Amino acid sequence: MSRTVKILGAMIAGITLVSGALLALEPGPSFRPSIQLAAYGPEDVETALFNTAPSRMWKKIVIHDSRGIEGGQAELDDVRRRVYHMENGAGYHFVLRRDGDRLELCSRWRDQLPGAFIVHDKAATAWNEESIGICLIGNAQRQAFDPEQLKALVRLVGELQARYRIPANQVYVDLGTANTRTTGGTFPLAAFRAQLAK
Numbered sequence: 001m002s003r004t005v006k007i008l009g010a011m012i013a014g015i016t017l018v019s020g021a022l023l024a025l026e027p028g029p030s031f032r033p034s035i036q037l038a039a040y041g042p043e044d045v046e047t048a049l050f051n052t053a054p055s056r057m058w059k060k061i062v063i064h065d066s067r068g069i070e071g072g073q074a075e076l077d078d079v080r081r082r083v084y085h086m087e088n089g090a091g092y093h094f095v096l097r098r099d100g101d102r103l104e105l106c107s108r109w110r111d112q113l114p115g116a117f118i119v120h121d122k123a124a125t126a127w128n129e130e131s132i133g134i135c136l137i138g139n140a141q142r143q144a145f146d147p148e149q150l151k152a153l154v155r156l157v158g159e160l161q162a163r164y165r166i167p168a169n170q171v172y173v174d175l176g177t178a179n180t181r182t183t184g185g186t187f188p189l190a191a192f193r194a195q196l197a198k
Contacts, residue, residue, distance in 0.1 A: 048105070049105070049156075049159055049160075049163075050163060052109060052110050052111070052112055053110065053111050053112040054112065055112055055164075056112045056114075056130075057130070057164075058130060058131070058132050058160070058164045058166065059130040059131070059164075059166065059170060060127070060130055060131040060132070060166065060170045060171070060172065061131065061132045061134065061157055061160055061161070061166055061170065061171045061172070062115075062117065062118065062127070062131045062132070062133050062134070062172045062174060063134045063135075063136065063153070063157075063171070063172065063173045063174065064092070064117055064133065064134070064135050064136070064174055065135065065136045065137075065138050065139055065140045065187075066095075066135055066136065066137045066138060066139070067139055068138070068139035068142065069137070070098075070137060071137070072095050072097055072102070072104050072137065073090065073092070073095045073104045073106050076090035076092070076095065076135065077090050090106075090116075090117075090135070091108065091115045091116025091117040091128065091133060092106055092108065092115065092117055092133040092134065092135040093105075093106055093108050093109035093115060093132050093133050093134065094106060094109060094132070094133070094134045094135070094156060095134075095135045095137065096134065096135070096136050096137065096149060096152055096153055096156065097137050097149070098137045098138055098145075098146050098149055099146055099148055099149065103152060103156065108133075109132075114128045114129045114130075115128045115131060115132070115133035116128055117131075117133040117135070118131070118174075131172075132160055132164075134153070134156065134157070136149060136153065137149075140185055140186050140187045141185045141186075142185075142186075143186060144186040145186065145187065150188065150192065153192070154192065154195045154196070157171060157196060158195075158196070158197055161196065161197045162197065167197075167198065168193065168196040168197065168198050171193075171196055173187060173189060173192070
């Protein structure tokens with residue numbers, strides 16, 4: 001066997017080995033950290049939302065606002081760590097940006113972990129264990145939410161209700177200040193509730 005044939009054979013074997021290793025290391029279907037709702041049809045949103053660890057038995061949905069923190073999940077995490085000393089950051093499963101076109105699916109959702117969004121209540125542990133937390137970017141006490149943001153919220157809540165059989169009376173809107181609970185000044189609660197699946 002000639003030297004050239006040996007070298008070519010070694011190169012082909014090497015390339016094959018490296019290619020096989022790279023394919024083995026490639027992750028499976030990727031979890032999308034955020035999705036543009038307007039770009040997805042119903043089947044696509046369902047796939048994006050529910051490509052997670054095995055699901056928990058969620059019983060409630062709790063909607064908060066960001067109390068005026070703008071941006072998204074990264075900004076919420078940073079504030080929760082620096083100001084409130086929450087080592088794991090913001091405790092939401094979803095963050096819905098102001099224009100309603102960008103929905104962030106947080107790592108708590110991907111890994112199906114309990115939330116950490118209710119902290120001023122003695123029953124917080126139970127609520128966090130069985131509730132899906134959604135954060136709307138904005139402040140209901142100061143400014144109305146964008147109509148597209150509210151439309152996207154109704155769509156998201158509807159998908160979650162259908163998947164986990166969560167009745168409308170288990171969807172809570174808590175848009176108060178850090179020390180009080182309220183349904184929030186500018187939030188159109190009656191219109192929102194009228195659009196929920198019963």
